[in-house]
Amino acid sequence: MTTATAGLSTSPVIDPTRWPDLTARRAKARRAIEGAVARRIFLSVVRRLPVRVQIGREAIVGGGIGDPAAPLMVIERPDAFFAAVGAGGLIGFGESYMGGDWNAEDLGGLLEIFAAQMGTLIPEPLQRLRAFYVARAPHTEKNTTSNTRNNIARHYDLSNDMFATFLDSTLSYSSALFTGDDAPGSPLAGERVTLNNPRTLPTWEDLAEAQGRKVERMLDSAGVGAGTRVLEIGTGWGELAIRAARRGATVLSVTLSSEQQALARERIAAAGFADRVDVELLDYRLVDGEFDAVVSVEMIEAVGHEYWGEYFRTIDNVLAPGGKVAIQAITMPHDRMLATRYTYTWIHKYIFPGGFLPSTQALVDVNRAETSLRVTERLSFGQHYAETLRLWDERFLGALDRIHQLGFDEVFDRMWHFYLEYSRAGFRSGYLDVQQLVLQREGGR
Incomplete structure (x- = not known):
């Protein structure tokens, strides 16, 4: 450890x-x-x-x-x-x-x-x-349409070069899915549940492949193939959009990070898919159109619990008949979610302003109450995130000279190390989980 x-x-x-x-x-x-x-x-x-x-x-x-x-x-x-x-x-x-x-x-x-x-x-x-x-969250960090871009920028616009010091070649800033073993899990609402733990201790050399495995599984779950119209909520640095376009899909990817938008467009163009992928600086609530698949990797954590209903209603409104939704979400126990939903934390203050982690129960409940979408499948792989964070932290600590060249100081070093290890501890202990969830309208309509 x-x-x-x-x-x-x-x-x-x-x-x-x-x-x-x-x-x-x-x-x-x-x-x-x-x-x-x-x-x-x-x-x-x-x-x-x-x-x-x-x-x-x-x-x-x-x-x-x-x-x-x-x-x-x-x-x-x-x-x-x-x-x-x-x-x-x-x-x-x-x-x-x-x-x-x-x-x-x-x-x-x-x-x-x-x-x-x-x-x-x-x-x-x-x-x-x-x-x-x-403490309570400042009103300026509530995820209204006027505040959200600033909240996102405070984290994701720190520096593309800084993130590149500890991310792998895919620039994926979310849990990888290493080679692992499946076991059945317990459903909440009749969905199919799979638990997966890493088979061996992953190394840095395993990470890029594992990130690709995560993305490909999501695209499979959402039924993405040739001719599929895909909406991606939360672009990251473009890896999912590139892989979807490689399958023959067309993609609208929306982000509120100008830094990510610029580099994602550059990577997409270099991969030869600029004609298939549009990356727009746009709040998810303002998306218009119809899509066969909606995918979103670890973006719901930044939505804020007051806006989960709006998030899923937006997805429900733009999803074409017969379409599928695949999201990757970090989750926490339901009782702790209820106890802490109005608490202002160190993570809010220094890392993710305006964010909040849902519980699995909350994701099921909000869709039952406010949309026609239902969770049909879940993959739980929290220990994979613990190992992803371990590899990121080792890489970060090995790149401190480069971090300082980029203008970050010793306090930032300690802050970022604490953030990565604090997060890893949550997954190792089982307090946190990460899941891929598939949602469809009842009866597949």
Whole structure:
């Protein structure tokens, strides 16, 4: 589980103009009270988990004492760490890592243990008070048609060159599907469910082929072939559109990232399919036309729970009779989705503003309630995402010199490493899943 962190600064220089919330100072009295409460809760949590925590020069604590294999968290600056957690909860936990207040050689292993207990980390009495102390998303990050492009740009327009440092040659920024073994799963609404886990530990050399396998399976599921009219919601850097065109389909692909649009068009033209694929800078809600297949890879996570109905109604409205929909979606447990849908998180603040993960139940329910579409098939392959993220993180950490040449700093290094390992921990623990879902109108009409 360990990811080597050589080259990652353990005490980054923090530019206050780039990272204002990491350098802000709160009133000392309030910081002291919040920090004391955070310390008490944190210690009660780690004492029942198989981890080891070194707090400054104090003795190591945690339920993993005596086990040298238990992940070790080293809190370098305890006062700053507990003040950050007391003031910002899990946002402060992530920010304090960004600022170098704490470190962990096996960051993914540590976060995996926390993720596995996500529903019970905070004592139940405090969970009942959640609405009073957790942060709420800024109104400017709500995914209205006027806000969404800015939300998308804050992540996907960072730099095509930066993404290229850790993605494979397909430039696919979503879970790969490695060679694996199938097992039957449990349906929610009569759909066919398949579970798949990687057969062996994947290597970097496996990744591009596995990304192609993921895309080809989606296109097969949506019935994409010669003459098929395809709508792709969320272009990425064009790999799916290229493969659909190679099958003889015509594709309208919509994105809100100008950086992705430019490079996707370039890659599509280089592949010889500019006459078959249009990549438009367009909100999915404004798409017009009729399509035999609608495909969307890990885009629904950026829609926002308030807009899931609108997302699927749009798909339902443009889908031709007899058409199919294939989406790849990251999902979370339904009870946690309900508990956290109004919570503003570290991921929202620093990685995906306006995003929110659905549960499988929510995807089934919203289509039953608001569309004529029904989920007919699901492939669950969350452990494939854990391995995809591991390979991305290893590649990212190996490219820090190039990252710095592109203008990113040491705090960004730690932020991105935390994001990739935080995500990997969610999938390894089973808290998160990724699924390919096929939707059709009842009776195939």
